[in-house]
Amino acid sequence: MIHVYDATWRDKVATFLLRQSAFASLNGQTPEAFRDENLTDFEAEGTVSLVFEEGNVIAVADLLKEHPVDGSLWLGLFVVDERFHGTGVAQRLYEQLEQEYMRPFQTVFRLGVLPHNERAHHFWERQGYVYEKDSVTARGDHVHVMKKLVE
Known part of the structure; x- marks a missing residue:
């Protein structure tokens, strides 16, 4: 089940994020820094933050429904519990x-993938995303912007 994030989810999401050490490492962060940054993002205005729950939190996502520059929907974060990698759960949740949460609002989706995260590149390509350009995030990370057009 997908829930819109609010303060009642804070402790469960914090615990979930802290367990995602591989994702934190890919971002060059400690698990604590990864948790703190994403909790701050989830509590900020302007995005829709989502919690996937099946008994426990199994994934989180953060959407910007309309980017102020390009007007597309951006998937700012999609993290599935590391225990489920390679099982098809991420595919089903996406x-x-x-x-x-995406198709009802837009027909153009974008996201950024760290250049060295080949597993993520392959996952997003299987979802229909294609490389569009290189970019730099607000945090200063270099990313490959991937784009998907839907009808």
Whole structure:
């Protein structure tokens, strides 16, 4: 089930984020820094933060429904519990996310992938995303912007 994040989810999401050490490492962060940065982002205005729950938190996502520059929907974060990598769970959760929270609002989706995260590149390509350009995030990270057009 997908829930819109609010303060009642804070402790569960914090615990979830702290367990995602591989993702934190890919971002060049400690698990604590990764947790703190993303909790701050989830509590900021302007994005829709989502919690995927099946008994426990199994994934989180953060969406910017309309980018102020390009007008597209940006998936700012999509983290699935590391225990489920390679099981098809991420695919199922992404499909649900796209159908329920993305397609009703936009037909152009973008996201940024760290250049050295080949597993993520392959995952997003399987979801229909293609490389668009290189960019730099607000945090200063170099990313490959990937884009998907839907009808």
